[in-house]
Amino acid sequence: MTETGAPKKARAMRRDAVRNRERLLVAARELFAEQGLEVTLDDIARHAGVGVGTAYRRFANKGELLAAIFAGQTVELAAAADAGLVDPDPWHGLVGYLETALALQLRDRGLAQIVSGDRISVEQYDWNREVMAPKNRALVARAREAGVLREDIEGTDLTFIQVGLNAIMTRSRDAHPDLYRRYLRLLLDGLRARPGSPTPLPVAALTSDQTHAVMGPTSRSTAIG
Amino acid sequence: MTETGAPKKARAMRRDAVRNRERLLVAARELFAEQGLEVTLDDIARHAGVGVGTAYRRFANKGELLAAIFAGQTVELAAAADAGLVDPDPWHGLVGYLETALALQLRDRGLAQIVSGDRISVEQYDWNREVMAPKNRALVARAREAGVLREDIEGTDLTFIQVGLNAIMTRSRDAHPDLYRRYLRLLLDGLRARPGSPTPLPVAALTSDQTHAVMGPTSRSTAIG
């Protein structure tokens, strides 16, 4: 689109422009983590302390901004999988991966949405297939071959397990952030090839009152509808 | 609200009015089941083959229409819980309840949203607390006392289990409607007090390609964001 012929003399960005671009990236990271991918570019600009016009000069649209921070959002997840793969104990590696991955998603709502396929863009879509899917397969294969994981589990199961736990996490995040760990543990007990006695649960069940509060209309959900 | 004093001479509804009211209720039930509670009253009116004006003459707003069909949407769920409670085998009763409840939610997207606390209204909110919560508690208590369910499970766990499985169901509904049963089974294996060998899974895992397809942007989710 732009002229890309001989080494054209392109003037460098002005210093304030660079600074504002950086501010926007930081603000975007913060807001995506806090509120999810549905924040508007206007939100991000306000949070960065710049005008919307500035935001749109730096990034053609929200997708482009998202793409610019995408690598940072996902590198940790890939690292968690790699760490699990080099763990000498395959079961411990698999469990550690799920625990780390979900803890990351607890801290970063946007990442949770990417993993769960919510409001996904093409990059994220392909990244799931090309980067994470093979790692998931390898983690599962290793644990299965070591005889600690049920024979009938596949790599794709890790995806759906995260989808389910993400839903629980989303509901309970504000009042009981680590409730999801309870259900992760129950699921893991169901994944063992030769289950022993049940593992103690790391988090107590909610009381009826707490459940009622958590299941009520949230700021984000439109009541009545 | 309406005058309910002496036997007032109130003219009966015209026959076409009655017919249209019925059509609207049927259309609402269908659309809520198919598409969830976020359908508009305009959608419902069109689907019923009447004008929006007619819809608003019969029901002051969408909430009122929803309230009118609410009982029908939830009575089956309560019945499933009662059936589970009278099952001679407490474990079988608990499992049967979850299976039936989730099967109902597979067929009725609106019901799934009510159970998961999505786009909830006050009636639904209270119904969860006052009707379903005690049944859930009883089902869990019975299975626990029979020694077949882990000691550390509470009635509220049934709620969150359904939230998680609903999320999986929502993603996979179109292409692989019963995939959620796979994860329900895994969870149930994790819920046993004294687990034996793993129960066979009723549904195969998705392949990587199938997972990729299912996790992609859906008609309902706004891509890029």
Next chain:
DNA sequence: CCTAAGCGGAGTGACTGCCTCCAGATACGC
């Protein structure tokens, strides 16, 4: 056959979210 009750659906108003425009401010080469 008369008329109150009912009908359809275009239209209204309130939002929300993406993005553009441009008058004024600012960095930076000379």
Next chain:
DNA sequence: GCGTATCTGGAGGCAGTCACTCCGCTTAGG
């Protein structure tokens, strides 16, 4: 310093959505 290309902020345009209203025409039914 000065002049200008670059950048800034935020008001507002535009398009889409959705709940709900209004009103001229139709129709049930006494």
